[in-house]
Amino acid sequence: MDEGATAHERVYRRLRRKILHGELAPGQAVTLRGVAAELGVSMTPVREAVRRLAAEGALAISASGRVSAPVLTPQRVEELAAIRALLEPELAARALPRAHFSLIERLKRMDAEIDDMLENGDAAGYVRANIEFHRTLYLRAHAPAMLAVAETVWLQMGPSMRALYGRIGMGRVMDYHRKAIAALAAGDEAGLRLAIRADVRQGLTLLSSEGLDAA
Amino acid sequence: MDEGATAHERVYRRLRRKILHGELAPGQAVTLRGVAAELGVSMTPVREAVRRLAAEGALAISASGRVSAPVLTPQRVEELAAIRALLEPELAARALPRAHFSLIERLKRMDAEIDDMLENGDAAGYVRANIEFHRTLYLRAHAPAMLAVAETVWLQMGPSMRALYGRIGMGRVMDYHRKAIAALAAGDEAGLRLAIRADVRQGLTLLSSEGLDAA
DNA sequence: TTTCCTATTTTGTGATCACAAACGCATCCC
DNA sequence: GGGATGCGTTTGTGATCACAAAATAGGAAA
Structure with a gap:
């Protein structure tokens, strides 16, 4: 492999x-x-x-x-969330003009896969599929430096995210990916930015509010 | 040392x-x-x-x-500029509430040093002092992860920036640092964000417009 | 003079070894 | 019983070596 x-x-x-x-x-x-x-x-x-x-x-x-593997402090989590919230809407917006039908269909399939992971309670699979969804979208932005920074942030969150979902379950995870896909199909940049920002913020506010008091 | x-x-x-x-x-x-x-x-x-x-x-x-040492393509430069334009205003805004008199005085002295470098045509000294100015401000943000990303971007630009200023001179460099310092002293977050964004964009538009056609 | 081929040198890669510091654990003393 | 102490083991660090691939220089042929 x-x-x-x-x-x-x-x-x-x-x-x-x-x-x-x-x-x-x-x-x-x-x-x-x-x-x-x-x-x-x-x-x-x-x-x-x-x-x-x-x-x-x-x-x-x-x-x-x-x-x-790093142990994240709440301050660190907040920072990483802020970086994602700044960079990823920009990456999505840059991908928007290049997002054709086939990409949107692929993202829909990936989102369905994510839903499966949620239903099955597969935390590791969820984390992996979620990252893959974002990476697939952002690859279309043709912005390797920006994508590299985003991947660095994901990497730092990896261990903590997985531990979080394994511990508290994933029942409360809301699906902002549908909104993002809809905005993508409609060519609505502002809506896309909002959806991505909401998606990013959700995972990390969850992490900072509940994830770290048990440590 | x-x-x-x-x-x-x-x-x-x-x-x-x-x-x-x-x-x-x-x-x-x-x-x-x-x-x-x-x-x-x-x-x-x-x-x-x-x-x-x-x-x-x-x-x-x-x-x-x-x-x-890396050779930057125009696309790469544009990306690095975009990352700086996203992150550094945020870093400055986070430093704003903690920026007391002594810090502002220090920044004024550092800006004066930068002006000296410009007058003397010391390109290497200018690059160094400019980075030191930004780092000093952002350190007050208490955001190490975000600062680390910013420093990564500076690192990638280092060789090209120095080569650029050495080649075309620094006559056209405008001083947005004064505006930033004034906004800092006035507690004007919006003004500070604008000044930092302008400062960041200046160096890099210069780099992408004139720096790379001679390569 | 230019081009192509070969021999030499340069350069990165990965394994192995010696060493010192840190860690873990059992023991001992208070 | 609790904490300090001692020693054996684990672990990271840095130097050295052998090797292969790439770059370079030099010479031969057209």
């Missing part, structure tokens, strides 16, 4: 996916030798991959060098 | 400063062994530092692994 040329690239992608999908619990420790043994490589490429992920905020490195 | 505990941290900071201040020309190559020899360390910590800087967009790594 992941047949990257270099070993550190493979390690990077593997770890990144685990973090993004929330397969690491917040605060969970990761050892260089452990990852190296698990993936059958030496420590060298693992260190590079970990260093890279730490630079993206996807992993935290303590003063003594220990690596772990 | 830079007495970081670990070697890769020292290498990282050293390279970062060089890039941020534009001491590397866009496209200029950097070799691992070269940096290692220059700083008196082995290749291992250099690779980690380079990998980290590449993750931040401060260095580009070719398909064959060669490392160089």
Whole structure:
């Protein structure tokens, strides 16, 4: 599946996916030798991959060098929400003129998949499908730098989001994706911006209000 | 001066400063062994530092692994400008309630220093002082994640900005910092947002309109 | 003179090793 | 019983080495 040329690239992608999908619990420790043994490589490429992920905020490195999935403070969550609320409506707006029928249909299918995940209570699948929905839309914006920043933010939220939905369930999740898709089909930029902003804010206000008092 | 505990941290900071201040020309190559020899360390910590800087967009790594300062396309410049225009007014607005007299005085002194750089035609000093002005203001926002994103963007622009000012001079640079400081002192959030947005847009429209056709 | 091919050098990659600091745990003392 | 202390183990750091691929320089042929 992941047949990257270099070993550190493979390690990077593997770890990144685990973090993004929330397969690491917040605060969970990761050892260089452990990852190296698990993936059958030496420590060298693992260190590079970990260093890279730490630079993206996807992993935290303590003063003594220990690596772990980051634990988000409420302030941090608020900040990440603010960044998403600033960037993602812009990304959606830039994708709008390029959003043709096939893309809209694809987004509808992805949203249906998200609904399935919600009904089945599949928290990990929900997080993954939700990110995929946003990424698919934003890819059309042809704004790689902006998308990279957004992905960095998602990466930082990964462990906490997954832990949150696993703990409190997903009953209260409202579907703003339909509104976004409708605005997309209608060419309504203002409506699209509002829908995306609401969608982004929802997940993170949930996280900051209930997610962190149990820590 | 830079007495970081670990070697890769020292290498990282050293390279970062060089890039941020534009001491590397866009496209200029950097070799691992070269940096290692220059700083008196082995290749291992250099690779980690380079990998980290590449993750931040401060260095580009070719398909064959060669490392160089990034060359920005006009589209890239436009994107970076858009990110700055979204994030920095927000950072300034968040700093506003915490901006007391001493901070405003400090910013005035820093702006005067920037004017000196402009008069002396010191492009490198101008870039450095300008970044320092913005960072000083935004630090008061107590928004480390947002500031980190902004610094990432500055890092990506470093080489190109320096090259631009060195080439076309800085005669046409307008001082929006005064307006920002005035708005800050008056507690005028809307005015502050506008001033910062204008300041950010100026540097980058200049870069995208004249900077890249000579490449 | 230009172009193409080859040999040499440069350069990044990944594994291994030695080392020191931090951690975990059992023990001991108060 | 609780906290400090000691030691063995785990873990990250940095240097060195072997290797392969890429870049460069040099020479031969047209």
